[in-house]
Amino acid sequence: MTQFLDIVTFAGELFIVAIGLLLVxxxxxxxxxxHGAFLVVGSYATVVATRLNWDPWLALLVALAVGIALxxxxxxxxxxxxxxxxxxxxxxxxxxxxxxxxxxxLYFGRQMQFAKSAITGAVTLGGLxxxxxxxxxxxxxxxxxxxxxxxxxxxxxxxIARAVxxxxxxxxxxxxxxxxxxxxxxxxxxxxxxLAGALLTPLVSVHxxxxxxxxxxxxxxxxxAGVSLGSLAVATLLLGGAQVLVSSYGNPVLGGLTIVILxxxxxxxxxxx
Amino acid sequence: MTAHAAETPxxxxxxxxxxxxxxxxxRSGYGESDVLHGVSLSVEPRTIYAILGKNGMGKxxxxxxxxxxxxxxxxxxxLLGYDVTRWPTYxxxxxxVSYVPQEKSIFQDLSVGDNLRxxxxxxxDFHSRFEAVAARFPVLKERFQQRAGTLSGGEQKxxxxxxxxxxxxxxxxxxxxxxxxxxxxxxxLREILAEERGRxxxxxxxxxxxxxxxxxxxxxxxxxxxxxxxEAGRVSDAGTREAVEQHLVI
Numbered sequence: 233m234t235q236f237l238d239i240v241t242f243a244g245e246l247f248i249v250a251i252g253l254l255l256v257x258x259x260x261x262x263x264x265x266x267h268g269a270f271l272v273v274g275s276y277a278t279v280v281a282t283r284l285n286w287d288p289w290l291a292l293l294v295a296l297a298v299g300i301a302l303x304x305x306x307x308x309x310x311x312x313x314x315x316x317x318x319x320x321x322x323x324x325x326x327x328x329x330x331x332x333x334x335x336x337x338l339y340f341g342r343q344m345q346f347a348k349s350a351i352t353g354a355v356t357l358g359g360l361x362x363x364x365x366x367x368x369x370x371x372x373x374x375x376x377x378x379x380x381x382x383x384x385x386x387x388x389x390x391x392i393a394r395a396v397x398x399x400x401x402x403x404x405x406x407x408x409x410x411x412x413x414x415x416x417x418x419x420x421x422x423x424x425x426x427l428a429g430a431l432l433t434p435l436v437s438v439h440x441x442x443x444x445x446x447x448x449x450x451x452x453x454x455x456x457a458g459v460s461l462g463s464l465a466v467a468t469l470l471l472g473g474a475q476v477l478v479s480s481y482g483n484p485v486l487g488g489l490t491i492v493i494l495x496x497x498x499x500x501x502x503x504x505x
Numbered sequence: 506m507t508a509h510a511a512e513t514p515x516x517x518x519x520x521x522x523x524x525x526x527x528x529x530x531x532r533s534g535y536g537e538s539d540v541l542h543g544v545s546l547s548v549e550p551r552t553i554y555a556i557l558g559k560n561g562m563g564k565x566x567x568x569x570x571x572x573x574x575x576x577x578x579x580x581x582x583x584l585l586g587y588d589v590t591r592w593p594t595y596x597x598x599x600x601x602v603s604y605v606p607q608e609k610s611i612f613q614d615l616s617v618g619d620n621l622r623x624x625x626x627x628x629x630d631f632h633s634r635f636e637a638v639a640a641r642f643p644v645l646k647e648r649f650q651q652r653a654g655t656l657s658g659g660e661q662k663x664x665x666x667x668x669x670x671x672x673x674x675x676x677x678x679x680x681x682x683x684x685x686x687x688x689x690x691x692x693x694l695r696e697i698l699a700e701e702r703g704r705x706x707x708x709x710x711x712x713x714x715x716x717x718x719x720x721x722x723x724x725x726x727x728x729x730x731x732x733x734x735x736e737a738g739r740v741s742d743a744g745t746r747e748a749v750e751q752h753l754v755i
Contacts, residue, residue, distance in 0.1 A: 407598030
């Protein structure tokens with residue numbers, strides 16, 4: 233039972249981290265390699281909020297807002313001028329990732345940081361005691377996934393987003409301002425990354441390079457899932473589950489590579505759609 | 506701020522009384538190669554203007570440049586007196602231009618209904634407008650929930666026209682709508698476009714290779730050959746068909 237809860241809660245964490253990357257990949261058709269840096273920014277925003285004695289729930293909103301603002305700045309100043317050159321956007325976001333991480337290192341140093349958790353303690357489920365925070369995180373992941381799905385499936389905004397994913401030029405021909413769609417999506421993706429960083433803060437050590445393994449795992453999961461939220465949920469459960477099992481019964485270092493290795497194998501043998 | 510362009514009716518706009526569309530010395534192309542070499546034409550409001558030509562003569566390039574999908578290398582595009590030469594496509598649509606592209610221009614994986622909904626910025630306007638359009642396209646009402654990619658070729662063309670008309674444009678640009686269709690379907694589309702012009706005063710620019718279809722519908726025509734207009738006039742003038750066909754023979 234504990235193993236099962238470890239798997240689903242870890243899948244929830246992966247899902248929260250990867251969903252912003254997937255939205256940006258689907259609509260902007262770029263892999264945002266600064267996603268890990270946005271996650272780090274969210275974690276440090278929470279650390280700062282803790283130092284200021286702000287409520288940890290408020291810190292989540294602060295992280296979300298900081299991520300959105302940073303995303304807006306990056307989209308307008310870096311990505312928009314090179315939007316037509318996909319390879320350059322990948323290199324630019326990777327460069328941006330390095331710059332953000334170095335700036336954080338300069339200001340906060342390399343040492344671990346800690347932040348207050350919004351929820352502490354454990355709950356008992358059928359005689360089993362489990363971290364309440366991890367369970368709440370799972371619920372938040374499900375809520376975020378459900379909210380994005382509902383918006384995409386039932387609203388005009390979601391319909392426009394799906395149209396841009398399918399054929400951007402055709403969407404422009406119907407009067408859709410695809411530049412605005414790209415801007416809003418990138419801001420949302422950066423905000424979600426930052427929120428993910430804030431949510432992970434009580435569970436992980438906060439340091440400038442903490443975003444790298446999360447970025448790599450999220451990147452591989454998005455490549456495996458394509459632009460489907462359902463596929464992303466399944467991929468996080470299966471590959472995240474495999475990572476938990478390998479870490480528990482095998483070697484934690486090997487466990488850290490599980491998602492990457494399995495993703496490479498899946499991509500190698502998958503029949504092209 | 507909305508992702509979908511807001512509607513701005515043309516009535517009372519700056520250029521009332523002038524041509525609906527005026528193109529002057531337009532040069533455009535892809536990469537290093539020029540496709541249009543200084544095209545000029547003028548389309549009066551409430552008329553149908555046919556641009557005829559064989560494959561590869563620049564007809565689609567002309568429409569794509571007018572619509573802002575391609576940036577012109579030189580020249581000017583005016584809509585009712587507004588210089589729209591470098592306007593983004595969505596802004597042109599906001600100003601009352603609808604574009605019916607050549608083929609495969611529906612969202613294949615979306616339903617017929619969703620394809621139609623995308624034509625309007627506000628979903629609250631949809632039902633009243635759809636009812637008006639559905640009277641002319643009953644098949645789309647029947648297949649409203651069906652995936653658009655499963656419609657027949659003729660039904661997909663119906664969907665393209667219906668989607669364009671839902672936006673209530675003042676200028677409709679139509680790219681080879683008759684291509685690959687059975688004569689009965691071509692006749693039906695001709696009827697729909699003629700009715701729409703009569704009912705709403707819509708200005709239509711048709712790009713066509715089908716001379717019969719184009720000349721039966723249009724008031725004015727031009728023949729585009731290797732990126733240049735080589736023949737133009739009123740369809741009702743004597744000898745129009747011969748003048749057109751001499752440029753279209755292989």
